[in-house]
Amino acid sequence: MTTEERLYKLEGIVEGVMATLPGQITSLEGRIELFRQEVKAEIGSLRQEMVGLRQEVKAEINPAFNKLMLYFTVLVAALAILTFLR
Secondary structure, rough: OHHHHHHHHEEEEHHHOOOOOOHHHHHHHHHHHHHHHHHHHHHHHHHHHHHHHHHHHHHHHHHHHHHHHHHHHHHHHHHHHHHHOO
């Protein structure tokens, strides 16, 4: 194969690639946009789940804290009574 034939063949390959490249780029852009939307939706559901978990934790911490404060109050009252009985 001569240099001219190789060059002609290479030009054909380049023209073929150039002809299909815009369509492939457009397709890739569309897939990237869909992926971006999926990620945003996933993050949005992750955030909602985090908010729900946070509310659950707060709902469990508040009664536990209140119960702890009640125990300390009882302990202080018992120590005060013991102090007065001495």
